[in-house]
Each structure stands twice: as structure tokens, then as C-alpha cells.
Amino acid sequence: MTHKKSIISCALLLTSLVSVTAMAKTTYIPKGYAIETIATPDNVRFHATGLDINAKGDVFVATRFGDVWQYSGNVWSKFADGFHEPTGLLCDDDGSIIVAHKPELTRLVDNDNNGVADEYIRLADGWEFHDNYHEFNFGPVKDAKGNYYGTLNLGHGVPDALALGAMDSGGGYRGWAYKVTPEGKFIPFASGLRSPAGIGISPDDEVFFTDNQGDWVETSKLHLLEQDKFYGHPVPLRDHPDFGLDKVRDNRNNFNMFDKLREKPVVWIPHNEVANSPGNPEWDVTKGKFGPFEDQIFIGDQTQSNIFRVMLDKVNGKYQGAVINFIDGFQSGNIRLKFDPLGQLWVGQTARGWHSKGGKPFGLEKVVWNGDMPFELLDMKLTNTGYRLTFTEPLDPNTVVAEHFKVHEYNYVYTNKYGSDKHNIQTLPVTNVILSPDNKSVDISLALTKGKVVVVEFDDLLNRMKDSPSVTKVYYTLNELL
């Protein structure tokens, strides 16, 4: 073709593909970690909103423009094109590529092994798409049984749609999560989603998703995805057999009813402080290649241009946990994360239409670890008397005193308003601290109330080398008490 895309040949030999980011304004980053920028193909709108890496280390990227690019041996080549604003990509076990774009989940097959897809197979399209800009299709992830999962964004400004706030649904499972069986059957899986821009699957084969702050969503959040559950935004219930349009409309101000029906998030992600538009949860299963945070969840944020960690805690059989910032100062909006076989964390980026702190409109970066042990909060677990905070390195015992743990709690309020302020902000005195024999863990005692976000700040904690952690504020979502 002769248009602007034609500047790109199908295989671009790029020298000096990796360069250290010079423009990033990083204010927090653990010791031993660095951001590297990957050169993307020249003259390509490389908004990297779908990202996966196969076992060989080949990187596949779906762009919002609609291309699928392959990065193998430091060479970019275009594998497919023409999609409608993809926001997800999966390298499937059989070598095919699955693209989640607005109208369809499409499987790409390269029959003649020339590096270019020739078959574009409809895997699923059992939802309605009204050509609305906000009706994204996120995913997929695949479980051990071969089922695929995705999430469908609500619309905004869809004609004649149901709106009880900012976002709306013209029907057809907008605001639902879906499952596609290995036989190709589309199953509406769960409802009440708003802008569920990130979906991921844990090493234990459990699917989680993030949702963005907005109407009916107090602040961004991470949920465990379970069949037939309701996650809080009432508009998708127009497609639920127990509701329908009229019942949803009749209860538009019945916040209490919807609150009782909904699932509580695994973690609340504080707005502006941690994230505004989180992407997919990505588990560190690198077996130490990426540092000490094994099995933890990493999530990027499109607005904050950062990455934060989630430390899960299973209490009374239910997940809850803590979030803490990890690295900021990326060049664009972080929407997709994926570990490669070397244990490097790739970051797909976009900023078109929605602001990001990183000024570039799109890009691809990765986070690498050089093996130096950082001094950071490693984990946070609920105890019978408060919390156990575990660090990556032994603490300076002299700094482990009660007044060095500043704690407060607050809660959000669930309404149709666009986000929630913090309510009932209250300082929680720490009454006791106990340092573990290895000096790595501290048990802090304090009075806790469930239904709160508990914020622990530890600016004055030091390790034996008198270093401070790069991030000293952690947010624990306390749904359950022991």
C-alpha cells in the first residue's frame, strides 16, 4: 500500500533497539531496577494495548490502530492488521494469536508460515457493539481447561442506552465479563463491570480483573472474577434475567440494594495516589529473575504512568490485600504488562484520548532488574492484633518503634457519583511493635475495623545500611478481620 503505513516494510531491521529512557521523570524506583525503552517501528502509531510473549520469547503487540506486530530477534514484523481498536492479545498454546478487538475475539493463523496471518477466525462475538468509542473488549486470558475470558466495557453516549451516571449500556452484555469454552460457546459470565481495562489469570488458575474509577466505582479496584457474581455497576443488569431495564431503572437510587448484591474488591486502588486507570494484573512467576517479589501482582496505570504491586492476603477464605507503588516515570500511559522468559517486565503504553503523566502518545518499555537486592516492603499480612509487615532486607532495629508507623483508615461511599471522596478518615494509634528474630518482619498492633482502607506509612524505617525504602506508604483493603 502507498499510504503512511507503507513507510513500514513488513520486516524492519532496527539497530540499537533498546535505549535507556532519558525522559522518564521517576520519583520512586527500587534499587536494582531500571526502565528501558524499546524502539518501535518507524512511522507506526504504536499504541501497545495488547501484549503477550510466547515461550520462545517472541513478543506480540496489538496496537490501537489495529495492527499486530511481532518482535523476534530484535526485528519487528507486521503479523496482521485491520482490527478495530484492539485492547488485548493472547499467544495461544497452538501458536495462533488471539486478538480482542471491539467487535470480536479473533484467532489469527499463519498457515503458510511466512510470518503473516492469513486466516482471521471468529472465536467469539456474542455481545452487542454499538460502534461506540468506549465499548472496548479486553482480554483474553485462558485457564487450564482451555476456556477464554474477557471483559466488555460500558459505552458512553450510546443512543437510547441506559445510563444511571456517566456510563451507559445499549444492551448486549456491555459491562459483563464473558467466557468462551474450548468448543467456542459464548457465556455471559458475570456483570456489574464499568471500564474493566485489565484481566489476568493467577498461577492458581484464578481470573482477576481491574476496573476504573467512575460512576458507581468509588476508586479503581481489583476483583476476583467468579461466575454469576455482580461487581457493582447496575447498568449491565439490564441484560440479567433477574433484572431487566425496568427493574434497574426503578432501583436507580437504591444504592443499598446494589451494595448488598455486589462483590467487594480484593483491593481498592486509591485514586491519584496509586492509579486512575489500571491495566492488567500480571503475576511475577519468574522464580526470582525479577527480584524478591515472587508471586506478587504487578499492574500498570495509564494515567499515572506507573506500576504498582498488589500483595494478596487470604483471610477467612477470601482474598484481600495491599497495594503499594513500585515505579513511576514511564514515558507514556501504562496499560499492559507481561513478563518475558528472562524475567523482564514489558510495558505496553498508550495515551491517546486519555491523559497520561508520561508525555509520549504511545510506546513500549520494559523493567529490568540487575540483581541488586532492593530495600522495600515485601509483604503485608493481617494478624490477630494488626499487621505483619515484611521487608526485603533486615531492618535497623533502632528505627522499629511504634511512632515510626503512622496509620490511618478511611472508607469510600458507594453511589452513582463519579468516584468517592474518602470518608471517616481516622488516625489509628500503633500500640506495640515486635521485630522478628531475623529483623525482616514487624508485627504492629492496632485496633482495626473491617470495611476500611488502612494506610500505613513508615518514612522513618531504615535498613542496616541506613537506606529508606523507595516507597513508604501502603494501602490495605480490610474486608475481613481474622
Next chain:
Amino acid sequence: MTLLRFEKFKNMSLALCLLMTPLQSFTAAANTQEGKTLFETTCASCHGKKLTGGAGFNLKDEMWVHGSKPEQILANIKAGFSQAGMPAFAAIYSDQQLASIVEYILSQREGLDNLTYKTYHIDSNAPQSFEIIDNLPIKKSGSLATNLMDFSLPEVKDYIIEFEADLYGPKDKAGQIFSMTHKEFFEIEIDGKRVEPSMTDWLRWAWPIKQGKQKIKIRYTTIGTKQRSDKRFKMFVMNGELTEKIFGITVSGKQYLNQATFNITPDNKDEVVRKKIVKLPTSSIAVGTPLNINYAFNPKTCSFVGVWSGNFLNVGPNIEGRGRDGSLIGGDWLFHMPAQIKPLVTDTTPCEFIQYHRSGNTSFTYRLGHQQYRVEAIAQDRSSLLLNYTLLSGQNGNLQISLPTSDKFKISTKQGEITDNLFSVNAKVGQSYQVLLSASENN
């Protein structure tokens, strides 16, 4: 606008463009249809079939460097711009022919003309009303040769600005002024009558306008608005359905549309695009062929839902900003939805789309009940498209396809029969059946 801008013609070969004759013959001789025909055969190669420019100027927008009046256009055409590659046409066409061409150009006019402005400085505690300007001195006034509004002209914190102009709206349909603003305060008059907004959504304000030429007055006050907001508002004229931004009427609006241009042109193979496209149903798969006949297949109905000749697609509107707007075809429709080429389906033989295939001619595979078909669309030339249906599996049976009708094209077949806009053939497994769509010669 002017017919030519010299710098645009540095590399232009002979531009066969326009000419005119004495003005007195202008009105009497004008014949827009004849002018259209002459323009398309002589001028469109440089100025574009839709007058939107190419090697030569855009001839329908608000920018006329050498004057927008008929006599000015006439003079320019008559003399030509030899340095820029545009010859003088005085000796080539008759007076009557030239008059018809000029009338046709003027009939396609879009945008603002004769734009003037007045600014008023106000106190920060002034009422949010435009009546106060009756008692305020005009701080500054003048005309804007760009014919594009800029609401940030006053360099003070609190002000009212008023624009007046001739607005050339869409000729064939009512449009709307559309503003990507929120919590800003405007007042709009069309031909002296105040117009209420038809939409006041977030970043989506709209006011209906008339067809064709009209007088417009737009006022804006900073009172009650976000003081720190960027006053370089993006304003456009859109179609009545608010699905297509036709042209910008502010500096930022025009810049936005310029950025929202991304043409996809098939070179030596089909280009396939799945995006929002104006006049096509959601989920459509648009295919552009190197022979400049293009089509769209809809997987939800296994139907061809549009065919057009000429340039393929400008996807810019769908990839700029949040991508709210639909892509625009570059050529001329032969048909589009609700007209379609559609296999007859029943409750027991629903259409189930399987896949499309992209090596060679693009093809689509689907099931109708127990039968599996593949249809391949093969461009024959710029004006004809062959649809090759093959029954891949299942039982032999009747293949029936409903067809659209129009004087823009003809549909024929060498197999089966076409009766009452229905193509029927007794299909056999492994056999192929063709339907040929050919544009009419006058299309």
C-alpha cells in the same frame, strides 16, 4: 480559498483547471450539472473530485487567498497561474461552459466567509448575559481573513467575543454546529434568530443550522466558565445525525480535522479494515482493492453491506482523540446499507460467520444451516466487482441471494437466474457461482 497557491504547484505537471468568461454571462449560462461534468473531467485531477484539493487547492473550504467572489474566481481562472502549473483557460472553453464550472464550484462552497469579530472586556462579577454588551464599548473589532474563529483572541481574563459571518452549510442536508466543549457559555443566532442547542452532553454541544448559505452570529462569554480552560475551542459543522464532522469553523477545529486524516490506500493487495465507518453497520469488514473498487462485508448477516468506487478509506476520524467518529469512504457509493447483497436465511438456516481469509483475494466463509459457503470478492476493474460463491460442504441446495437495485449499477450472472432482485441457483457442493456488479457508465 483561492484556486491555486503557488507553492503548492512547484512540482505539479500541467494542471488542467478552470477558466471563466465575462461575468454577465455567468448567471444566465450557469448550469451546475454541466459544470460538475466539466469540473470532473478537467479540474478534478488537480483539485479533487470532491473539490477537497490534491495538487491544486481545496476549492470548497473557507480559505480563498485570491478572493472568493465570482468575478475574482473568474479572473484567476481566466489568467491562470502559469508559474504554478495552471494554464489560462480562456481559449479552451466557451463562456457558457466556464460559467457552469464556476457556478458548480460555488455551489460546493463550505465554511465561513466574511468573518468579523468584536470583543468586549467585562468585570469578573458581570452577569452571564450578552445583553450587557449594549452598554459596553467595543474593545477591538475587525475581519479575519482566515475565516476561522478563534475564541482566545482577547488576551484578558474576562471578556465577551462576538463573531459574525456567512456560513455555507451542507447543501443537501441540514447540519449542526458541534462544539467539543463543556461548561462554556455560547449564544448562536442563525439568520437573526437565536438557536437553542440540541445537545448539551459532556464535550458534545450542538446547535442545528440550515442548509446552504446563512448568516451566523456566535457570542461567547467567560463568565461562569472555567477560567483556566483553553479557549481555543474545537468547533465544526457536522451532519444532522452528528456522525460526521464535515468542516471546522474554528482554528482548532480545522487543525483537529487535519490531524484526523489518515488515508488507507491499497497498493498491490487488498487492505482490510474493521473500524467504525459512516453509513456502514457496526462490525463490518471493509476491503479496499488495488483496482479502486471497495466493499464491506458484514459478518453478522453474511452480507455485502456497501460497495464504493474510488479511494478506499480515511480512518483518521476513528483514530484521533478517543476515536468517536466514523471513518469516511474516499470514493462514491454504489450502494450502502440498508441496501445489501444478502443470502436468504431462515430460522433453521441462520447465518453463522466463520472466518475471513487474506491471501490473494479476500474471502469470507460462513454457514447457512448445514451448508458452508465461501464468497470471494474479486475486483475486475474500477467499476465492477465479481462475487464468487462456492458451496464448500453440506448438501446440494438452492442458493438464494437478495440483491439491491439502483441506477448506479447493474447486477448480472451467467449461472442461475435473477428474478425480482433475487439471485437463485441450484448449488452443488464444490461448485462456484458468480454474480457480477457493474457500475453504470454514467456513474
